[in-house]
Amino acid sequence: MQKAVRLTGFGIYSLLCIGVAGYAFYFLQMPVNPHNDFQQKLLASGWEVPLHFYASGLALLLIPLQLSRLIRKRWLSFHRYLGVVYALAVLTGGVAGLVMAFNASGGWVARLGFTSLAVLWLGTTTLAVKCAIERNITRHQVWIYRSMALTSGAITLRLFLGLGLGVFQLPFLTVYVPTSWLSWMLNLAICEFILWQQRRSVVA
Structure with a gap:
């Protein structure tokens, strides 16, 4: 039962990674909505936007493969190769994201949130x-x-935006500003809880 739950969760997470990565790859080819100021601002930006979207999308796409126990056990060299590609994708996407953060919508609160994400993303991957x-x-x-x-903050970001803008019909900045922090802090908190549980089970 526990294994089935774990596999189901991994399957759902993998689909979210693939879906959001696909959205990142497609975003810059989407028809321009003249009433969407956020989209127009991104499309009018420089090199950092396509670099961030494509590199971050690639990093997200690689996560299910990197988490696969089968690949790690049977094809360790392939796992290491993908790890190098993942690290390079994070480096590229993180630097581009850091540049984007300085001009993020939502004022200094959102800019500080996305800057913190970019710095932590680069730092954790480097370590x-x-x-x-x-x-x-x-x-x-x-x-x-x-x-x-x-990296999965890209998933949480879009879930929060979809919930706030689509379901509750809230103003864009009302959703976007807190999401600039919550999208990655929530993920990190969940990750730390899982790591704490793993350490506790080893000790026990």
Whole structure:
């Protein structure tokens, strides 16, 4: 029963990763809505927007493969290769996201939220790579889980925006500003709880 629940959760999470990554790849090709100021602002921006969308989408797309126990056990070299691609995607998407954060809608609160996300995203991924190079697999897993939790902020962001704008019909900035923080803080909190449970089960 527990295994079935875990596999179901992993399947749903994988579909969300694929769906949001696909949206990121498609976003810049979407028809321009003249009444959507946010879309027009993004499309009028410079190199950082396509770089962030494509690189971050790639990082998100790789998460289910990186989490696959089957790949790690049978094709370790492939897992390591994907890890290098993931790290490069985060580096590219994180730097571009940091540039975007300085001009984010919603004033300094939203800008600080997205800047914090970009810095933590780059930092956790760097530490995960460092631990992998040092063959400290236990610490590598801890830091890569945190990195993936932050990568998944793209999923949480869109869920919150869809709920706030689509379901509750709230004004854009009313939803967007708190989401600039909640989209990644919630993921990180859940990740830390899971890591705490894992440490407790090992001790027990």
